[in-house]
Amino acid sequence: MAADPGAAESPPADRDVFPSVLVIGAGTMGAQIAMVVALSGRTVCVTDIAADALDRARAELDSRMRARVDKGRLTQEQLDDAFARLTTTTDLAAAASDVDLVIEAVVERLEAKRALFAELDSLCPTATVFASNSSSFMPSQMADARPDRFINLHFFNPALVMRCVEVIRAPSTAQQTVDAAVAFVRDIGKEPVLLDKEIPGFIANRILNAVRDEAVSLMENGVASVSQIDLACRTALGYPMGPFELMDLTGIDIGYLIKKARFEATGDPADAPARSMSELVAAGHLGRKTGRGWYMYENGEKVGEA
Numbered sequence: 001m002a003a004d005p006g007a008a009e010s011p012p013a014d015r016d017v018f019p020s021v022l023v024i025g026a027g028t029m030g031a032q033i034a035m036v037v038a039l040s041g042r043t044v045c046v047t048d049i050a051a052d053a054l055d056r057a058r059a060e061l062d063s064r065m066r067a068r069v070d071k072g073r074l075t076q077e078q079l080d081d082a083f084a085r086l087t088t089t090t091d092l093a094a095a096a097s098d099v100d101l102v103i104e105a106v107v108e109r110l111e112a113k114r115a116l117f118a119e120l121d122s123l124c125p126t127a128t129v130f131a132s133n134s135s136s137f138m139p140s141q142m143a144d145a146r147p148d149r150f151i152n153l154h155f156f157n158p159a160l161v162m163r164c165v166e167v168i169r170a171p172s173t174a175q176q177t178v179d180a181a182v183a184f185v186r187d188i189g190k191e192p193v194l195l196d197k198e199i200p201g202f203i204a205n206r207i208l209n210a211v212r213d214e215a216v217s218l219m220e221n222g223v224a225s226v227s228q229i230d231l232a233c234r235t236a237l238g239y240p241m242g243p244f245e246l247m248d249l250t251g252i253d254i255g256y257l258i259k260k261a262r263f264e265a266t267g268d269p270a271d272a273p274a275r276s277m278s279e280l281v282a283a284g285h286l287g288r289k290t291g292r293g294w295y296m297y298e299n300g301e302k303v304g305e306a
């Protein structure tokens with residue numbers, strides 16, 4: 001997938017679409033999505049049930065964005081302005097009371113998302129549009145509260161860098177909501193990729209999953225090590241990183257939960273999470289964020305195969 005590290009810093013053309021945004025969930029995705037929105041000139045609030053998750057998100061954004069200033073990609077003033085527009089709170093009710101768009105980026109569990117949108121329906125103004133950053137669940141599975149004002153906006157990791165945002169409408173989504181979402185995505189410096197009909201996993205993750213399944217199968221069958229499979233993908237196929245390196249970046253638990261959800265929906269054994277992935281998740285080796293996944297990491301740097 002092509003990366004455009006400068007995209008998030010493009011000047012906005014029109015800030016009228018969704019000038020005030022609420023991001024729910026201060027994980028890697030939520031934090032970086034919020035910063036992209038703040039850089040576009042909008043006000044953005046990030047909420048999480050855990051105050052320490054908010055502190056971690058702020059600290060991570062701070063060091064990542066400071067590096068951008070040091071590299072001359074952003075002025076200190078632009079960064080200060082963006083941080084001045086970005087607030088954090090654990091008080092969902094207060095944060096939801098006056099926003100134009102909610103972007104949900106919580107754990108990839110359908111019931112958690114559905115419960116959250118039901119609660120938001122009673123907290124947000126009636127005009128507020130609800131969006132989910134789900135990796136796999138279709139909008140129609142979450143849209144009950146606001147059928148015409150619900151859409152999926154699927155960002156990619158790392159959200160500060162990756163240009164694509166998949167825009168997925170439910171059959172009930174109003175055209176006005178789709179048009180506003182597409183304009184918003186363009187205006188925050190990303191490339192909207194519009195699906196004509198919903199399908200679990202959308203476009204990019206379905207293609208990625210096929211590649212990942214083959215990579216894991218080659219490894220489990222003893223054909224080659226994870227580093228050699230990654231090397232082939234980088235040097236033969238021009239991937240910026242191999243499938244195992246990418247799983248470590250996005251979180252092995254994320255890919256595992258996506259496969260688990262698909263398996264639960266289809267019952268097809270081919271959709272079940274691979275044995276080696278299940279073992280890593282059970283052992284808590286989730287990738288870069290835990291210091292160990294398919295590879296080992298020290299101070300954020302890869303130091304060898306696990």
Ligand code: 3HC
Binds near residue numbers: 006073134160
């Ligand atoms: N967070 C934010 N920014 C990051 C980052 C991270 N984790 N990792 C790297 N970057 C930034 C760097 O700071 C650098 O910015 P700069 O140009 O301003 O200096 C820029 O990205 C390039 O980084 P590097 O030079 O260190 O390294 P690379 O050139 O290898 O790029 C990469 C890193 C952008 C992550 C690249 O390897 C890449 O594109 N990898 C593939 C990512 C991908 O496929 N993502 C999709 C995953 S699937 C998904 O997200 C779906 C979801 O549902 C699970």
